[in-house]
Amino acid sequence: DIQMTQSPSTLSASVGDRVTITCRASQSISRWLAWYQQKPGKAPKLLIHRASSLESGVSSRFSGSGSGTEFTLTIRNLQPDDFATYFCHQYTSHSGTFGQGTQVEIK
Amino acid sequence: ELQLVESGGGLVQPGGSLTLSCAASGFTVGTHDMSWVRQAPGKGLAWVASFDTTGGTYYADSVQGRFSISRDKSENTLYLHMNNLRTEDTALYFCARGRGDCDDRTCYPLLVNWGQGTLVTVSS
Numbered sequence: 001d002i003q004m005t006q007s008p009s010t011l012s013a014s015v016g017d018r019v020t021i022t023c024r025a026s027q028s029i030s031r032w033l034a035w036y037q038q039k040p041g042k043a044p045k046l047l048i049h050r051a052s053s054l055e056s057g058v059s060s061r062f063s064g065s066g067s068g069t070e071f072t073l074t075i076r077n078l079q080p081d082d083f084a085t086y087f088c089h090q091y092t093s094h095s096g097t098f099g100q101g102t103q104v105e106i107k
Numbered sequence: 108e109l110q111l112v113e114s115g116g117g118l119v120q121p122g123g124s125l126t127l128s129c130a131a132s133g134f135t136v137g138t139h140d141m142s143w144v145r146q147a148p149g150k151g152l153a154w155v156a157s158f159d160t161t162g163g164t165y166y167a168d169s170v171q172g173r174f175s176i177s178r179d180k181s182e183n184t185l186y187l188h189m190n191n192l193r194t195e196d197t198a199l200y201f202c203a204r205g206r207g208d209c210d211d212r213t214c215y216p217l218l219v220n221w222g223q224g225t226l227v228t229v230s231s
Contacts, residue, residue, distance in 0.1 A: 032208070032215045034217060034218070041223065042223060043111070043201070043220075043221040043222055043223045043224075044201070044221045045221075046217075046218070046219050046220075049208055049217050050208055087151065087152060089152070089218065091208070091215050091216055091217050091218065092215060093215075093216070094140075094142070094154070094157040094159070094165040094216050095154055095165065095167060096154055096216070096218075097153075097154070098151050098152040098153065098154075099151065100150075100151040101151055101152075
């Protein structure tokens with residue numbers, strides 16, 4: 001299985017900050033990486049697919065980059081609604097694997 | 108409006124069985140890849156099983172031979188039949204609708220829409 005290592009596990013930030021979350025794959029996944037936002041008791045929400053393609057309706061404050069084994073999710077001008085858990089997902093096959101998640105909390 | 112609503116979770120003893128349901132609305136389960144993903148307490152997400160549009164089924168090694176994924180087009184519902192449950196199967200189970208993300212050679216199974224999950228607890 002392809003292992004996804006996500007960091008940091010927790011991130012403290014303030015409204016208006018720019019934050020970056022990283023995912024590293026144990027082998028190349030080209031650009032087949034998605035980012036999700038999850039809030040307690042809610043369904044995960046797809047933010048970005050194919051490493052950098054923003055899903056329709058998602059704020060342009062979210063952006064993704066990377067290819068191969070190194071990927072980043074950047075949130076600029078952090079808003080109160082952005083405090084949540086974010087996780088990456090490599091989907092090179094049905095048996096895709098996930099990062100452990102990053103909880104973005106209010107500083 | 109597209110919606111996925113899971114149900115059927117609960118407390119079950121080790122070795123027991125349970126069937127989870129995922130009722131879909133706003134689309135037809137038969138025309139999309141559908142998957143189950145779980146999240147054990149304090150752990151990350153883990154893919155469990157998928158059903159593709161050709162009828163193909165796929166299972167994680169940890170559930171192969173014990174779990175079975177199926178769908179009922181008339182009920183527009185996805186199921187996960189779980190047998191011989193183990194304590195390590197304790198998790199929040201999500202169903203998800205997929206979308207093929209395609210390049211010029213093949214399509215990759217992107218998980219697009221998720222339900223809120225149903226909790227399965229395996230304990231004596």
